[in-house]
Amino acid sequence: MNKYVIELRGVEFHNKGAELMLMAVLEKVRKELPGAMFVMEKNDVNAPIHKQREVGVYTKLNFKKFGVNMKHLGFLASKEMRLKHGYVLDKEINIVLDGSGFAFGDFWGAQKAGERLANHIAGWKKEGKxxxxxxxxxxxxxxxxxxxxxKIILDNADLIFARDKYSHEYLNEIPGKKDKIFLRPDFTNLTEGKLPAYFDKQKCEVAIIPNNKLLESNTFQDRDDYITFLKNLCKDIEKLDKKPFFLIHEGHKDLMLAEEVNKKFNLNVTILKEDDPKHVKGIIGNSFAVITSRFHGLVSSLAQAVPCLCIGWSHKYQALMEDYNYDEGLLRDNSLKGEGLREKLEMILGENTIEIREKLKSASIKQKELAQDMWSKVFEVIK
Known part of the structure; x- marks a missing residue:
């Protein structure tokens, strides 16, 4: 069996940010550990087997089919036969990498933390993973x-990386081992984007990345309030002689928001829905500016020194802006409407553009160095 059999958890194909994280892990580990095998759990919505095969990932044999636990059948089949068809047993996995973007906190609760990691990690450590x-x-x-x-996770994990100072503080408030906790940024900043051939930067200048999750926060009163904001955003961008377009970062709900803006206000704003996360990043990198409420849309903007504005629904957005010394890029309170919004748009679309790009470029170099250091620590433990 391969020396490195790595289970990837918390990454998927549905959310473009999570898929970009998956691509980033595969790229980095394959370069450092040629021949490493990757394994994921089957999920018909977020991680179907055919999508796993497209990127060379095996499937963990722990799912049911026609009411039969396939793990038991896996023990009956020869290893050669299983691997030929792309299946791996849990006992054959020796490394677990969790790439969840934001999955452990009060928003999700104790049960999900258990299902995702805490209920398994002690057993995995006994098996030497x-x-x-x-x-x-x-x-x-x-x-x-x-x-x-x-606490169970902290006591058993070999390494834990918090990507912002607030997350780092939250972890350090938990009783348990602290010597394996490090503060390092999101690692998708190291992945290069690819510009799709169809993208026309003359017609698509300012990317607007909506997020249906904002409707679950108190940022806007209701759906109509958010839809009206998006309409005003498009109109104000056009008044500044730039062409807005919607870039869909995740699924049908975000797409519906963009379509509703066009339909309700009789607009004709271009909508781009791209399935390849590297193409999404490439489009962001070639935009004049970006207004986003998706975290990895923000990372891709900042890391490529693209002037941007952000509407966040959790501490992770503010922390990311602080990492780039760009707190003025946050949209909140009075800057979400009227003159406040127009001033923010003028900041990223007007004469300050070059200055902002230089500022972000300088910060990006430091953030990439820190992300590289995360991988250095990871490979030191794995090897």
Whole structure:
């Protein structure tokens, strides 16, 4: 069996940010550990087997088919036969990399923290597996049951990387081992984007990346309020002599928001829905500016020194802006409407553009160095 059989958890194909994280892991590990095998759990919606095969990933044999637990059948088949068809047993995995973007905190609760990691990690360690949580957001942890689950994770993980200072503080408030916790940024900043041939930067200048999750926050009163904001955003961009377009970063719900803006206000704003996360990043990198409420849309903007504005729904957005010394790029309160919004748009579309690009470029160099250091620590433990 291969020396490195790596299970990837928390990454998927549905959300473009999560898929970009998957691509980033595959790229980096394959370069450092040629021949490493990658394994994922089957999920018909977010990680179907055919998508796993497209990127050379095997499937963990722990799912049911026609009511039969395929793990038991896996023990009956020869290893050669299983591998030929792309299946791996849990006992054959020796490394677990968790690339969840933001999956451990009060928003999701104790049960999900258990299902995702805490209920398994002690057993994995007894089997000799290395378990590493790659850079991600954490917290808060006010629920005592969740705190207990997180203590199990802290006590058993080989490495844990918090991608912002707030997440780092939340983790350090949990009783348990602290010597394996490090502060390092999101690692997708190291992945290069690819510009699709169809992209016309003359017609698509300012990318607007909507996020249906904002409707679950208190940023806007309701759906109509958010739709009206998006309409005003498009109109104000056009008044500044730039062409807005919607870039869909995740699924049908975000697409529906963009389509509703066009239909309700009789607009004809271009909508781009791209399935390849590297193409999404390439489009962002070739845009004049970006207004985003998706985290990895923001990372891709900042890392490529593209002037941007952000509407966030959790601490992870503010923390990311602080990493780039670009707090003025946050949209909140008075800057979400009227003159406040127009001033922010003038900031990224007007004479300040070159200055902003230089500022972000300088910060990006430092953030990429820190992301590289995360991987250095990961490979030191794995090898």
């Amino acid at each position: 290395k378990v590493i949580l790659l850079s991600q957001a954490f917290g808060a942890f006010k629920d005592e049951r969740l705190q207990a689950k997180m």
